[in-house]
Amino acid sequence: MDESAIGLVAVVLTCGLPLAALYTYYRVRKLRSEERLAALARGAELPIEPELSQFARSRRAGILLVSGGLGIMLMFAMIARVVDEPRTLVAAAFGILPLAVGIGYFLDAALIHKDLKAT
Numbered sequence: 001m002d003e004s005a006i007g008l009v010a011v012v013l014t015c016g017l018p019l020a021a022l023y024t025y026y027r028v029r030k031l032r033s034e035e036r037l038a039a040l041a042r043g044a045e046l047p048i049e050p051e052l053s054q055f056a057r058s059r060r061a062g063i064l065l066v067s068g069g070l071g072i073m074l075m076f077a078m079i080a081r082v083v084d085e086p087r088t089l090v091a092a093a094f095g096i097l098p099l100a101v102g103i104g105y106f107l108d109a110a111l112i113h114k115d116l117k118a119t
Helices: 003-042 054-083 086-118
Strands: none
Touching: 003 086, 054 086
16 A cells, blocks of 8 residues: 555544544534424423533543544554555554543543542
């Protein structure tokens, strides 16, 4: 595989995936808001959704980041295996950052849970 194609794929994935996630998040929030406003206009009573605790938010972020980091690492490892080019494994290092941040979120969730039990 051409060297520039590998770099292009890495840049597109690195920049494109977060942009796609942000757009999806925006659309889902907008659709939920429109749905709630339409229900309120019809006079329906809507239950108030409980806010997630800090523990739950940290745990959710940890799960998403760790699985994303492992997915990135596995993807580049499989690409390196298919094209039989061991240097492609260097790109798998991109998965270390979300993996480490996700582990940090798990640590944060554990500390929050410990503090809640102490009080």
